[in-house]
Amino acid sequence: MRILKISSIVLVIVLLASLPFVTDRDNLINLVILIFLYITLASSWNILGGYTGQISLGHAAFFGLGSLVTRLLWTGGSPLFWSLLAGSSVAVLFALLIGIPAFRLKGVYFSIGTLALAQILNITVGNVFPVISSLPVDMLATYQLLPRYFLFLAIAIITIASSYLLVNSRLGLGIMAVREEEDAAESLGVSAIRHKLLALTLSAFFTGLAGGAFAYYHVSYYYQFPFTPVWSFDALTMVFIGGVGTIIGPIIGAVFFVLLREYLALNLGEYHLIVFGVLFILVVLFLPGGLVEAWGKIRKFFGKQRSLKKTEQTPQPGG
Amino acid sequence: MDIYLLQALPQNLVFGILVGALYGLAALGLSLVFGVTKFLNVAHGELLMIGGYASFWIFSLWGIGPFLSLPLNILILSLIGLVLYKLIFVRMVKLDVENKIKNTMLVGFGLSLILQNLAIYFWTADDRGITTFYSAEAWTFLGVRFPLVRLASFAVAFICLIALNIYLRKTYTGRAIRATVEDWEAASLMGIDVHKVYLISFVSGAALAGIAGALVSITFSVNPFMGMHWTLKALVVMVLGGLGSFTGTFVGGILLGVTESATALLIGGNYREIVGLVLFLLILIFRPQGLLGSKQR
Numbered sequence: 001m002r003i004l005k006i007s008s009i010v011l012v013i014v015l016l017a018s019l020p021f022v023t024d025r026d027n028l029i030n031l032v033i034l035i036f037l038y039i040t041l042a043s044s045w046n047i048l049g050g051y052t053g054q055i056s057l058g059h060a061a062f063f064g065l066g067s068l069v070t071r072l073l074w075t076g077g078s079p080l081f082w083s084l085l086a087g088s089s090v091a092v093l094f095a096l097l098i099g100i101p102a103f104r105l106k107g108v109y110f111s112i113g114t115l116a117l118a119q120i121l122n123i124t125v126g127n128v129f130p131v132i133s134s135l136p137v138d139m140l141a142t143y144q145l146l147p148r149y150f151l152f153l154a155i156a157i158i159t160i161a162s163s164y165l166l167v168n169s170r171l172g173l174g175i176m177a178v179r180e181e182e183d184a185a186e187s188l189g190v191s192a193i194r195h196k197l198l199a200l201t202l203s204a205f206f207t208g209l210a211g212g213a214f215a216y217y218h219v220s221y222y223y224q225f226p227f228t229p230v231w232s233f234d235a236l237t238m239v240f241i242g243g244v245g246t247i248i249g250p251i252i253g254a255v256f257f258v259l260l261r262e263y264l265a266l267n268l269g270e271y272h273l274i275v276f277g278v279l280f281i282l283v284v285l286f287l288p289g290g291l292v293e294a295w296g297k298i299r300k301f302f303g304k305q306r307s308l309k310k311t312e313q314t315p316q317p318g319g
Numbered sequence: 320m321d322i323y324l325l326q327a328l329p330q331n332l333v334f335g336i337l338v339g340a341l342y343g344l345a346a347l348g349l350s351l352v353f354g355v356t357k358f359l360n361v362a363h364g365e366l367l368m369i370g371g372y373a374s375f376w377i378f379s380l381w382g383i384g385p386f387l388s389l390p391l392n393i394l395i396l397s398l399i400g401l402v403l404y405k406l407i408f409v410r411m412v413k414l415d416v417e418n419k420i421k422n423t424m425l426v427g428f429g430l431s432l433i434l435q436n437l438a439i440y441f442w443t444a445d446d447r448g449i450t451t452f453y454s455a456e457a458w459t460f461l462g463v464r465f466p467l468v469r470l471a472s473f474a475v476a477f478i479c480l481i482a483l484n485i486y487l488r489k490t491y492t493g494r495a496i497r498a499t500v501e502d503w504e505a506a507s508l509m510g511i512d513v514h515k516v517y518l519i520s521f522v523s524g525a526a527l528a529g530i531a532g533a534l535v536s537i538t539f540s541v542n543p544f545m546g547m548h549w550t551l552k553a554l555v556v557m558v559l560g561g562l563g564s565f566t567g568t569f570v571g572g573i574l575l576g577v578t579e580s581a582t583a584l585l586i587g588g589n590y591r592e593i594v595g596l597v598l599f600l601l602i603l604i605f606r607p608q609g610l611l612g613s614k615q616r
Contacts, residue, residue: 055421057428101604108359108420112554112605116596119551127589229547233428240425273439277432284425285410 013157020149029145033217035258036152038212038238043159043248044206050197050245051167051202053179054103057232058114061121062091062204064227066211068125070132071223074216084212091208092201096099099200103193115229122227140219148217155213159206164247166202175199179245207235217306237276240283243292271292324584329463331580337469339576341534343569344476345549346556348527350568353557354500355520357419358408361427364550365434366525370396370532371541372438375447381580384451385533386471392533393526400525403430404518412517412568431546438543448540479530480569487565496520555599 002230020029041063049055070087074080102113135143166172177185186192213225234257242253259275264272281288349363360366373392374385383390407430411422456467487493498506499516507513535541535549552575560571575595583591 019336022340055424105603108424109603112558113600116555116599118550120593120596120600123589123592233432236428271436273432273436274440277429277436280429280432281407281426284422284429285407 010312016153017150020146026145029149031258031262033149033152034082035255036156036252037214037217038234038258039156039251040152040159040206040213041086041231041235042238042242042246042254043156043163044203044210046244046246046250047163047166047206048199048203049236050249051172051175051179052196054200055108055111055236056114056195056203057111057229057236058116058118058138058209059203059235060227060229060231061114061118062095062207063211063214064118064121064125065091065094065206067215067226068129068211068223071215072304075133075136075139080216080238084209084216087212088205089213091204091211094115095200095204096197099197102197104190104198113149115232118227118229118232122229125227127263131223132220132223133223134220141261143219146211151213151216159209160247160251162202162206166199167247171195171198174201221267237280239290241279241290243290244288246289246292249290249292256291326462327584329461331584332466332577333463334469335580337466337473337576337578338538338572338580339573340473340476340569341538341572342552342556342575343560343572344479344534345477346553346560346568346572347565348524348531350557350565351483351527352521352524352559355496356408356412356517357416358411358423358521359420359427360408360430360521360524361424361554362430362434362546363427363524363528363553364429364546364548365438366396366399366528367532367535367549368438368541368543368546369399369434371545372442372447372532373529374533374536375449375541379449380448384453385449385537389475389533390531392529394530396532397522400522401518403525404521407417408521409514409518409545410544412514419559431550435543435546442543444543445544446540447536449537450520451526451537454537456604468537472538475530475534476569479527480565483527483565492516494520505600524582552595553578555595558599558602 016032019032023029034200041059045056045059066087068087069090070083073083078086098114098117102110105113162314166175174185174190175195175198177188177190178195182192185195214226229249238257239250241256242251243249261276262270264275268275287293289296333476345363345367348366349360352358352363357413370392373395374388377383377388377391378385380403383391407426408423411419411426414422453467458465458467458470487491487497495506495516496508497513498511499513503513506516513603531549535545556568556571558571558576559574560568575598578594578598579591586594
């Protein structure tokens, strides 16, 4: 079973990695890049929001910082790798700066606090850099889609793998214990604040990395754009629709979100957000486990049917 | 300090106080709903937006000004509040406090997406303002201008505060609401219909958002995207004033208004939106019970 699982994951990765070599349709490549970006966003939001239960409404701050720092360094001539690392490190630094005081506040105050923080950055960046950032001509001349594709693929894989390793480690158990019952976890020697900060650090790091990749990918955009609250809200929506607090949930949520959004945007224009709003409310009210839970329920239902049939067919001993 | 600044200061202070009353009013509804039901309705700003559009359309279609159409506005928003409560929020009444706050926040967030995009769909993304025959009227006192519209808005907001306080102290329903805030289990044992209290509070919150929206429509303008801006303002004011006191909330609003206009004068208009948020973070960190609230254990 385990071998089957691992080999199918390897197969998916190999298939995704060979995609640019079998198709030359740029719009397909761009769509898959978008899916990778949103998988990264959702998975990294989930490390904090799903496993520690701290709902952040301010991940746009980390995404924006990652993109801003990476863009400035990279277009300034620094190597891409170091620019990306610097971008995500700044996002982490900022996360710690806000995290240490914010985790003294419980639950909803953390949410509103992060929203306020992200808005402060959003407005400030809009004031300081009120312009469009465009790639310099020489960079534009050598622009290729392929390295962007593999960067996004790599980041998505690293984020998912890290969440998997985290969740299946001692630290991950501590993080989930804090989510379930903070006082009980503390009484067993699990430091709530340390575990929350660890999750926040990882979450901000990968979100910052995604921001950096965004800066490497886009030819021109407003510096402020990655800071706008829509990035926080999209991440939250995807994770809840997919299945909060699971590894596969954010992936399913991101794929579903991007594909449905593209489809609806073609047919409904801007109003596709109404559909997502309704979907989101329905999930929160009736299906707190998201699509993952729905799938589990369906499987259980059919599993029950099958096992019922089986018991009918097998003759009862002594009957 | 140069002469220009000295001259501008009193005017700035007055504008800050007058706008602050609007912030206070926007926060009153949010604070009432949160205090009684523990619903954190982050779509409060969108309700305010709908209130603004209601007075805009009443004015453009029938020529009735926002102050005269207030009763109709209250009626419309109460109905919307009623529908939202019966359709969505009633399902979260039975959750424990922590989950109730979290889930209503999430639902409110989805709701704000829906309402904002419905507004774009029906009314386009344009800015809409109301200009009546009295819009430009202003009194000048000691060299400080008092625009009539803003003075009247201040008065309406203040009347709402007084009316709310009287309602909560003098009427049976008001007392039932206060009892529910103290301890809903004890209140329900005393024969208070807690569900009804929740419904009344939620609907009143929507109505207050409608009034605030009407005042915003004539003081500033309305567009479909204004919701989050006003929700944030209301949240900041709610935390600033501390929970449990509506007068505190109102004073918190004025405090925010004055701080914002002082920032606009001294640092620059671009930063007036930030100062409230920074203040908010500082208060959350250092005085979670609110600047004016008392410590609760």
